[in-house]
Amino acid sequence: MRNEEIVELILKGETELYAEIISRYQNKVYSTAYSYTRDHEEAKDLTQEIFIKLYNNLENFRNKANLSTYLFRIAVNKCIDWTRKKRAKTISILACQNDEEADIYDFIADYHSNPEEIFLKQENADIIRAEIARLPEIYKTVMIMYYFQDFSPQEIADILNVPRKTIDTRLFRARNLIKKRLVRNTGFGGGRVAVQPS
Amino acid sequence: MLCNRVRKDLYRYISGEINKSEASLIQEHLKECFICRQEYERIVNIKHILSNMGRSIEAPPSLITSIMDSIDLQKYKSIGINVVNSIRRVGISLIAAGLIMALMSLHPQTGKYMDTTNIGRNVAMFQKSIIKPLEIINNNIIDISQKIFQLNISLNKGR
Numbered sequence: 486m487r488n489e490e491i492v493e494l495i496l497k498g499e500t501e502l503y504a505e506i507i508s509r510y511q512n513k514v515y516s517t518a519y520s521y522t523r524d525h526e527e528a529k530d531l532t533q534e535i536f537i538k539l540y541n542n543l544e545n546f547r548n549k550a551n552l553s554t555y556l557f558r559i560a561v562n563k564c565i566d567w568t569r570k571k572r573a574k575t576i577s578i579l580a581c582q583n584d585e586e587a588d589i590y591d592f593i594a595d596y597h598s599n600p601e602e603i604f605l606k607q608e609n610a611d612i613i614r615a616e617i618a619r620l621p622e623i624y625k626t627v628m629i630m631y632y633f634q635d636f637s638p639q640e641i642a643d644i645l646n647v648p649r650k651t652i653d654t655r656l657f658r659a660r661n662l663i664k665k666r667l668v669r670n671t672g673f674g675g676g677r678v679a680v681q682p683s
Numbered sequence: 684m685l686c687n688r689v690r691k692d693l694y695r696y697i698s699g700e701i702n703k704s705e706a707s708l709i710q711e712h713l714k715e716c717f718i719c720r721q722e723y724e725r726i727v728n729i730k731h732i733l734s735n736m737g738r739s740i741e742a743p744p745s746l747i748t749s750i751m752d753s754i755d756l757q758k759y760k761s762i763g764i765n766v767v768n769s770i771r772r773v774g775i776s777l778i779a780a781g782l783i784m785a786l787m788s789l790h791p792q793t794g795k796y797m798d799t800t801n802i803g804r805n806v807a808m809f810q811k812s813i814i815k816p817l818e819i820i821n822n823n824i825i826d827i828s829q830k831i832f833q834l835n836i837s838l839n840k841g842r
Contacts (some may be wrong), residue, residue, distance in 0.1 A: 497758040515742035529743060536750045541758070590811045613729060616735070618824045632735035634731050639700035649695075660726070 488552040492543055505625040507536055513634060515562050520629045522571075523618065531567055535560045550643070557636075557644045561626055568622065582597070616663045624659035627652055686712075688717050693726055 488509070491502050514535055519528040538559050539546075617628045630636040630644065638656065642649040651657045689712050695701045696709050713720045 496759050500754075500756045500759050503754065504747055504751055507750055511742040511746055512738075512740070514739045515746070516740040519740050520737065525743075529746065532746060533750050533753060540754045545758070564754060592694060600745075613780055615734065629692060634735040635730070635734045635737070637700050637702050638695045639698075639746050656694045 492546065492552065496543060503540055505585045506552070509614075510556055511536075514556065517557070517560050517629065517634055518564055520614075520633050521568055521620075526568070527571075531563055535563050538563070554640070554643045558646065561630070561644060565622060565626065566575055571596075580628075596653075612667075613663065617659075618665055620662060620665070623657055626660060628659050628663075631656055640683065686716060686719050689713075690722055691715070693719075697723070699728055723837050730804065 486505075488506065491505055495502050509645050511532065515528055515532045518531040518535070519525065522528045522531060535556070542559075546552065548560075549555070614633075617625060617632070620628060626645065627641055630641045631638070636644070638652045639649050642652045644651075645652070689709055691699060692705065692709060696706060713723055770808070
């Protein structure tokens, strides 16, 4: 059954069907929340709030947009609100944890031994993730949506309700920002390529 | 094609959101430009690793139950369209019945509620002013129809 059909039935009183909507999107919403919070309890609370808000606003959604777009619009707004409220705490979690610093130094050592390949290793994704988390909000959101959640630029534009070209630019600038920060902080820049002029 | 332009379009190109002519221009550029090609490969690889990481994060099993426990399941039941319609139908019937009862029990001149004596008097007036004249008209019609019937019989005998 399509999402829109389920929503119509819920609005007619079959509210138990909302469990089906949750089961379709819970992992992706939870993973998005976790990308912001990097804390399972906080991600769970946020996910719960997101789905409750969606349920309470189902009447407003009717015939307006794709349910997934509407849901992730709520999700992103909730996550951004969370970031604003918890900014001080978040920065300390994301930027200053000792184990992450250690990861970066391990990585640099590996990087010098095998510069081209090491960047692509699974364990180094944490470094990129930490850098994404440090980005200004407008860049962080598009990076999370594009890289972690596999949304296309057009889908991100629909979710954030901004022109698609804005998303292209934000993705481009965010990637450059990350490369610059990695060069500055760790001596890593995604390989020699990153520091060469285009 | 300029490198910066290509690198900006790489994200849509990777997501398959680019038209054929633009895609072929990018492909041509990637063949010729080592730097852009490497950038393309890096984005694809990072996206692959991070999206796998994103997918590996799963919601706790209890999440559905705790959300379902937190939402108001009666919210749309009480305002469901069918429910509203049935309530509306019952409501209209009740209002109509109430109005009829109220009108029947009002005194025609004073508008005040009547006691049982007044109700009896009202029924008698109703019988006198409406039912009796209708009975007289009805009896007259029966008389006329009987006379026409007898006239028809006598005419047939005469033939």
